[in-house]
Amino acid sequence: MTVLADPRVVAIRIHPVKDEPGVELASAVVEIDGLAGDRRKKAAVHLVGLPEAATTRANLVIDIPTDRLAELVGRTVTVGSATLAITRTAGNCAGVYADVRTPGTITIDDRFDLVD
Numbered sequence: 001m002t003v004l005a006d007p008r009v010v011a012i013r014i015h016p017v018k019d020e021p022g023v024e025l026a027s028a029v030v031e032i033d034g035l036a037g038d039r040r041k042k043a044a045v046h047l048v049g050l051p052e053a054a055t056t057r058a059n060l061v062i063d064i065p066t067d068r069l070a071e072l073v074g075r076t077v078t079v080g081s082a083t084l085a086i087t088r089t090a091g092n093c094a095g096v097y098a099d100v101r102t103p104g105t106i107t108i109d110d111r112f113d114l115v116d
Contacts, residue, residue: 006111007062007063007064007111007112008062008063008109008110008111008112009060009061009062009063009079009080009106009107009108009109009110009112010050010053010061010062010063010108010109011024011053011060011061011108012024012025012026012027012028012035012059012060012061012106012107012108013025013057013058013059013060013061014028014035014036014037014038014059015038015039015041015057016037016038016039017039018039022057023037026107026108027080027105027106027107027108028059028105028106029103029104029105030045030080030082030084030100030103030104030105030106031100031103032044032100032103033100034059034100035059035106038059042090042091042097043087043088043097043098043099044097044098044099044100045059045060045084045097045098045099045100046058046059046060046090046095046096046097046098047059047060047061047062047069047084047086047095047096047097047098048060048061048062048066048069048090048094048095048096049061049062049063049064049065049066049067049068049069049094049095050062050063050064050065050066052066052094052095055093055094056090056093056094056095057093058090058094058095060079060106062112064112066094066095069086069095069096070089070096072086072096072114073086073087073088073089073096074086074087075114075115075116076101076114076115076116077098077112077113077114077115078111078112078113078115079106079110079111079112079113080104080105080106080107080110081102081104081105081106082100082102082103082104082105082106083100083101083102083104083115084098084099084100084101085098085099085100085101086098087099
């Protein structure tokens with residue numbers, strides 16, 4: 001598995017109301033069940049890479065290709081002060097889903113690091 005050096009958060013979004021546009025944030029509080037203010041969906045957090053970011057409703061956009069994120073299923077990452085467990089691919093849309101292991105805060109330009 002190859003992950004690009006020094007990946008970072010390039011966008012943070014919440015989707016408070018179904019079928020309405022998402023809200024771009026500079027930072028977000030990550031609670032055990034997802035980003036504060038986000039309506040709950042299939043998973044606590046939805047991550048996507050580039051260039052698919054424009055075509056998804058993902059919460060976090062990381063500056064690596066989405067297929068590289070898919071290689072991380074089963075792994076744990078830190079993003080800002082939060083720890084996420086990448087649990088599965090997102091199925092019929094791009095990206096991966098993650099559970100929150102440690103709540104925290106995520107900000108644009110935070111590093112995306114493997115824990116294990």
